[in-house]
Amino acid sequence: MSLREVGAVTGVGETQYMRGTDRTPLSLQLEASLRAIEDAGLKPTEIDGVIPYGHGAVAEDFITNFGIPDLRFSATTPMGGASAVASIQCAVAAIGAGICNHVLLSLGRTGYSGGRIGTRVQQMPQFRLISEFEMPSGAIAPAQLYAVMARRHMELYGTTSRQFAEIAVNTRRHASLNPNATMRNPITVDDHQASRMISDPLRLLDCSLESDGGAAVVISAAERARDMKQRPVIVMGAAEGHPDSPSAITQRPDLTTLGLAKAAPKAFAMAGVTRDDIDVAEIYDCFTYIVLCQIEDLGFCKKGEGGGFVQDGAIGLGGRLPVNTHGGLLSQAHMAGMNHIVELTRQLRGTASAQAPDAEIGLVTGYGDMGDGALAIMRRA
Amino acid sequence: MSDHARLLPQPTPDTQPYWDGLKAHRLRLQRCADCGKVRHYPRPVCDACYSMRVEWIDASGRGRLHSWTTTHHAFHPGFKPDLPYTLLTVDLDEGVRMNAQLRGLDPAKLHTGLPVRVDFERVTDGVTLPVFVPTS
Numbered sequence: 269m270s271l272r273e274v275g276a277v278t279g280v281g282e283t284q285y286m287r288g289t290d291r292t293p294l295s296l297q298l299e300a301s302l303r304a305i306e307d308a309g310l311k312p313t314e315i316d317g318v319i320p321y322g323h324g325a326v327a328e329d330f331i332t333n334f335g336i337p338d339l340r341f342s343a344t345t346p347m348g349g350a351s352a353v354a355s356i357q358c359a360v361a362a363i364g365a366g367i368c369n370h371v372l373l374s375l376g377r378t379g380y381s382g383g384r385i386g387t388r389v390q391q392m393p394q395f396r397l398i399s400e401f402e403m404p405s406g407a408i409a410p411a412q413l414y415a416v417m418a419r420r421h422m423e424l425y426g427t428t429s430r431q432f433a434e435i436a437v438n439t440r441r442h443a444s445l446n447p448n449a450t451m452r453n454p455i456t457v458d459d460h461q462a463s464r465m466i467s468d469p470l471r472l473l474d475c476s477l478e479s480d481g482g483a484a485v486v487i488s489a490a491e492r493a494r495d496m497k498q499r500p501v502i503v504m505g506a507a508e509g510h511p512d513s514p515s516a517i518t519q520r521p522d523l524t525t526l527g528l529a530k531a532a533p534k535a536f537a538m539a540g541v542t543r544d545d546i547d548v549a550e551i552y553d554c555f556t557y558i559v560l561c562q563i564e565d566l567g568f569c570k571k572g573e574g575g576g577f578v579q580d581g582a583i584g585l586g587g588r589l590p591v592n593t594h595g596g597l598l599s600q601a602h603m604a605g606m607n608h609i610v611e612l613t614r615q616l617r618g619t620a621s622a623q624a625p626d627a628e629i630g631l632v633t634g635y636g637d638m639g640d641g642a643l644a645i646m647r648r649a
Numbered sequence: 650m651s652d653h654a655r656l657l658p659q660p661t662p663d664t665q666p667y668w669d670g671l672k673a674h675r676l677r678l679q680r681c682a683d684c685g686k687v688r689h690y691p692r693p694v695c696d697a698c699y700s701m702r703v704e705w706i707d708a709s710g711r712g713r714l715h716s717w718t719t720t721h722h723a724f725h726p727g728f729k730p731d732l733p734y735t736l737l738t739v740d741l742d743e744g745v746r747m748n749a750q751l752r753g754l755d756p757a758k759l760h761t762g763l764p765v766r767v768d769f770e771r772v773t774d775g776v777t778l779p780v781f782v783p784t785s
Contacts, residue, residue: 397690397692399658399659400658400659400660400664400690401658401690401747401748402748403656404657404658404772404776404778405736405748405749405750405778405779405780406720406725406728406731406734406736406750407736407748408656408724408725408728409724411722411724412718412720412724412736415718415720416716416717416718416736416738417716419716419717419718420715420716420761423716423761464721464722465719465721465722466720466721466722467718467719467720467721467722468718468719468720468721468756469718516690518738518746518747518748519689519690519745519746523715523716523738
């Protein structure tokens, strides 16, 4: 059974994104969830499947708070920043198998006010190898672990920091158009070059934000979506991919290839579209370099050509491939990519704050846990 | 050396020989006792033949630079006094990689393929960490 066009995004919701809150992650997650459910025109009790983002709310929280009488499906997809997009495949599979009809994907976090990144990753089980063999030497945070991949790409292909800057500048420009972005003042390539070094070659403006907030998505059976409140956004293809040596970047044969390279051919084949058909792309942007690498792994250009691809406005609103039209993790908020799914849905409904022209088909990626990847390709109904 | 109290390794029976080796200033790697494939980081199963029989070899400690980063931001208070410090990813002659801090060279002189060798730094009575120094 193919999962092609089995499910559709029928509701999206976000809290106000912040840098500073005294609210709990659970409160933020439930607020975003209620907004997504309302957007879908459903009652909370009609949710019959949940896929909460890892390390936060559990299925029981939704039953308890929403009074769900018969939750028929619950799962988690523990792939770090790839989890949200990977859960699209999981949701559609559950719907296609006839288990449930309306699956809630949701996330709430206090990445700014709660545990910050340097301490958070040490507690994640998928970092067990790193914890024992790399953290004692001071390799602690994703910025450091991914800097080594970026350096390798620069050495092999001549990629430059100013090319990373193009991604940061472009993403901020989109954020400046989004009322729910936390960083809205435009920046220049020179601002990027003057920002302090975090872990060479990654500067402060190469790094995503630490944010407080919540985001949620409802995925429904496609045949039901036709009669619901919003114009549905159909999931044409979805896949996840795990890189070689998934738990230790150090041991990965090719440092410049991510798990997304394995997911992309499957998702494009399922969707039955080509790269030229993609009108807008929401690409997981924990760091600028990770966007560049994913553009290659998605097949929009050859390995090593990502630096040239992102120049000259190609990833802006009027460009060849508009990327991260909401401002992404770099400038809107770090909602672990759930906000990327929200934004792709709005683009394909035609209601985005920075609307890509004639957006009919788009994609969203997730990236996390040192290389896991996920991809969903969607179209407007 | 700064206070590493919160980031000291917690060896398991699968990994203890590696840490014991470092304490004795030896870099030890796992080798499959059936098919002979060398692997790192230490783990229970050989991914080539699925054997769980393991032997430990003394590695040459020599390798070439694969990639690197110099960290300027304190992600953990224990490493703040060390800033900036440089982490190397090195292709060991045995065919596996390892990650350790650089000693004895200006990071501006680093380039892919640079030959390095492992050295050892005592952190506590129980823990010695590897570092890399330039060869010759």
